[in-house]
Ligand SMILES: O=C(O)CCC(=O)C(=O)O
């Protein structure tokens with residue numbers, strides 16, 4: 001991994017302030033060019049993040065045998081062990097809309113039924129993330145043109161749902177290379193993804209034209225938002241689903257919590273005429289959300305590694 005790395009300044013969306021038109025144009029540019037931006041004043045306190053992190057670390061500190069009770073061969077299937085996405089990656093999934101029940105189902109298997117701390121905080125976190133995601137989607141719709149928010153939020157986005165993936169990255173103890181890939185290049189199968197990353201760093205995005213890797217550095221009290229495949233297709237490619245990865249540069253564990261905000265499974269995704277724009281042609285055919293998710297699942301190679309199979313491969317119209 002020796003590509004040149006450059007740094008850029010991404011806009012920071014302040015959720016405590018009304019959105020100014022000049023900010024909207026820089027946000028719009030970032031969504032087209034990079035598919036990434038930061039969010040601040042989102043209403044999640046540092047204390048809450050710290051609690052989510054420390055309880056999650058406690059979960060991952062269990063012996064592998066115990067964690068595998070939640071693994072791919074179990075009936076719960078919330079835990080992804082090492083060597084599936086990468087040797088250094090393991091994750092736990094908490095699904096909505098009932099985050100409490102989802103987190104509790106995993107915690108009960110690991111700790112017995114007395115422990116409710118983990119499920120309660122994850123429930124609170126999930127509910128906050130839903131609220132934040134709705135606000136962000138509305139602002140992203142504003143980037144697509146005047147009136148887009150009022151025209152399309154209710155009709156297209158009000159049934160969205162979200163799930164979280166808590167990821168624990170464990171770098172190798174002996175490193176030959178300077179840095180290793182914790183999670184290979186991919187695009188997210190969401191409308192948007194809202195990521196909390198700890199102070200370790202390592203999240204990188206790939207630039208559109210030159211394919212250079214750029215650090216998305218952790219920014220205190222800020223979340224990282226990236227546009228996903230579903231939004232790229234729904235916007236007829238006006239918003240970019242960014243290619244990104246995670247590299248581990250230091251001998252320290254890294255923890256992140258990614259919240260994936262998605263269309264409902266049976267949603268038919270087709271960019272509205274107004275979003276496509278006069279004189280522009282459609283670049284994605286219509287498809288149902290679930291069919292795309294299945295397409296990605298069935299293409300193991302396209303899952304995390306090389307992005308041979310993206311939404312463009314699935315539903316893009318050859319021009
Ligand atoms: O760990 C991170 O910072 C990002 C993880 C990610 O890209 C993903 O889970 O899709």
Ligand SMILES: [Fe+2]
Nearest residue numbers: 186187188244
């Ligand atoms: Fe991702």
